[in-house]
Amino acid sequence: MLVVVCVKQVPDTTQVQIDPVTNTLIREGVPFIVNPYDTHAVEQALRFKDRYGCRVVAISMGPPNAEATLRKALAQGADRAVLLSDRVFGGADTLATSKVLAAAIERLSKEDEVGVVICGKQTIDGDTAQVGPGIATRLNFAQLTLVDRVDELDLSARRIKVSRKLEGRHEHVEAPLPVLLTVVRELNRPRYPTVAMRLESADAKVEVWDNGVLGLDVNTIGLKGSPTWVSRIFSPERAKGEMLGDGAHDPEGAAQILIDKMIEKDLLAL
Amino acid sequence: MQTAIFTTLLVASLLFFGWSVYRRLSLVLLGQPEERFDQPGLRLSEMFLYAFGQLRVIKKPFGLNHFVIFWSFVILAIANGEFMVNGVFPTLSLALLPEGLHRALLLAFDVVSLLTLFAIVLSFVRRIVVRPAQLDSLYVKGRSPEAFVILSFIALLMLAYFGMHGAIIAQRPEAAASAMPVSTVVAAWLTNAGVDLSLVESVSWWVHAFVLLAFICFLPLSKHMHILTAIPNCYFGALTWPATQPRETFEKGAVYGVGSVERFTWKDLFDSFSCTECGRCQAACPASITGKPLNPRQIVHAIKTNLLENGPALKDGRKATLPLIGDEGEGTNTEDAIWSCTTCGACMEACPVLIEQMPKIVKMRRHLVETESKFPEELLNLFENMEQRSNPWGIAPGERAKWVSTLPVKPFVAGETEYLLYVGCAGSFDSRAKQVTVALATVLNAAGVSWGILGKDEKCCGDSLRRLGNEFLFDKMAKENVEIFRERGVAKVITLCPHCLTTLKNDYRQYGLELEVVHQSELIADLIKKGRIKLDGGEKSLGKIAYHDPCYLGRHNDIFEAPRTVVQAVTGEAVMEAERHGRNSFCCGAGGGRMWMEEFIGDRVNHTRVDELLAEKPDTVCVACPYCMTMMEDGLKDRGAGEVKVRDVVEVLAEGLLHKKG
Structure with a gap:
């Protein structure tokens, strides 16, 4: 059985600034990282591998340099990495992206059964949380989002039981395979690659599939296949706060004012 | 008759002695090569x-x-x-x-x-x-x-x-x-x-x-x-003080660190047979003293026991059976013991027969990090932050030069600027340490020193990574830094932090980079001596000042006098000394990457140190390291002695300059 894990290379958003004139992200000089939620997805896939011996395939849609992200998954222990890269995939919104990823998973399923697909709950650049569910919809898989614990994967009964982390509560749910999970940070602690695995992955082959391989209608993918457009992106103006109390000379008084304010705004539970 | 009996006994004893000595010392040859035959004189x-x-x-x-x-x-x-x-x-x-x-x-x-x-x-x-x-x-x-x-x-x-x-x-x-x-x-x-x-x-x-x-x-x-x-x-002892650790070569199929006794060098193994179990290392070790599972003597003893146990198998080319790192037991070191080390070097200073305990601990850490990927949970964030953002907190590298906002600071230009001020991560990002950076900048300007910074291009030196055994990442960062220093034509460097000092001075030398690195305390002591900073020695606002020696400034780099002379020049009085000071000083608890780890076991090292300093009843504790600064300030607060101030040595000097002006 294959476990497919979807990863994305994202700009390190703590270092991203927005060009005030063009309203676009200034990407120059900003380092790329693996979308943090995806690292937990990779870890979960590897735990399935450790426990059940499934093969783990990491896939990513992105420009050629997104290869680094896949290498990291290989360093952690993924068996195979596929980069979906083609100019016609570019400019995609979540719908077009999920189509390409779903097509790749479908292609993989011709080689071996895909039992589980795992994604991070969202990416830190787009923050839509739509791609995972989009893939499940396109593949007609059950979808379990916001998973913070996997209780049981029963391969013979072909069922999975997980816990979902919702606002203020947990939900225990069960679904038949094949299934798509989107995961939150609380799920696990990603493993740190050993040096041997890092060196191994540096030379490992990352397969590149373009649309010639997937054979999708170019009008349904990329910019052309994207019904959503970003009209503007901007940093919200921050209202300037006021200085209260005198922290330098009366720290206790200042702390008291702060606590009162927080209680007033219902930020502190009493 | 007497002669015959004695001769027989003597021959038997000598044979037994020879066999026992051979059996033990031949095991030393199982170790890895290490050059210890140079400079016989x-x-x-x-x-x-x-x-x-x-x-x-x-x-x-x-x-x-x-x-x-x-x-x-x-x-x-x-x-x-x-x-x-x-x-x-x-x-x-x-x-x-x-x-x-x-x-x-x-x-x-x-x-x-x-x-x-x-x-x-x-x-x-x-x-x-x-x-x-x-x-x-x-x-x-x-x-x-x-x-x-x-x-x-x-x-x-x-x-x-x-x-x-x-x-x-x-x-x-x-x-x-x-x-x-x-x-x-x-x-x-x-x-x-x-x-x-x-x-x-x-x-x-x-x-x-x-x-x-x-x-x-x-x-x-x-x-x-x-x-x-x-x-x-x-x-065969180390000819230069072992403040650093040897490099590793990263290639496919190589083994990293020491996870099995024969991975130590022959000298490490010989050390274990030289230990007299006198316990001086244990009596000096901050981890042992505060009730942690680390005892440097036990580390050395476990290596010997492990070697004796596994030796015969290893000699036959079989694998070791008794684990070197694992659950508590004779001949095995626990992970908790290995992670308790602050790499302060007090054990090596105490050892009468020049055993090098600290590098052995770092070698075992390397195995845990690089081969087993097993380390305290808190370190995962540190490693990721270091790799992605080149600082321990994971703050955006673009914010590295934010401390200069209030000051006219120039970038370093080779040929025009004499010194590169290597600010370091604490001096750049930590709000308290940033005040020290500003104080140093003010003092340097007052003395007319020509200096500049790398600004956003400065990267972390990697000290914590190396002491924590993440040599792979350290190696990567060291190479990047060496490249930057070469490219920019840096020859003389001032560091704020003793950890940057030791890394640039002692560790990067292994990468062929010979810089003239001075700690700020050395430079300002020199400026005072040369009369480029004039003081009247009458500054009293800080009261009685006790000095705490940072391990990486003192023991590891032999700088004991400079900070003391600076304080004396400012106040006109010699600093108060804690019971353990100078070469025998006691760690603040943050070295060896412990800064980034929780301290769950035993007493807190900084509490023990703060108690010792408070016994002298100082008004101010003077430090010369940002880690010590954090540990002393936290410790004093925990002990309800928040009224005792903590100042970096350059802040003491800045205060003296103000006093003179005002």
């Missing part, structure tokens, strides 16, 4: 200083006792050599030497034997009555009978020596009596007691013979093996 002088001069031994009160025993062993080796030769060939003895020399030797043996007897009595008293903490720990309790056996052997040897010579002199007064004052007194007692003198002589001779041979047989099996190994261990 320097090595010899170190050996004379530390082994024959017992330089470290005599630093402690009872050390003098050991000094006496050591030198009597050296002198009595001649007497015992004669005893054995004479026992086999009765016609050969020292009496064949010229009369004068013979008499001088007899006098020496006689006096030295008495001194040894006194020293042994003192040793008994120390172990039974004084019971120093490091000899009374759980760890050695089980083994202390060994010490009593050896002490009894030595005492018996001396008593038998006097019995034998006393009886000889009583029977044949002409036997060099005047050269042996102690034996002559014994002879008088024996005569007065009216005992059978020839019986005393022969019993004493046999007691001497048996004890001597037993001693020879027992020696290699006990911690007294150090009698054979300590002297060569001092010869």
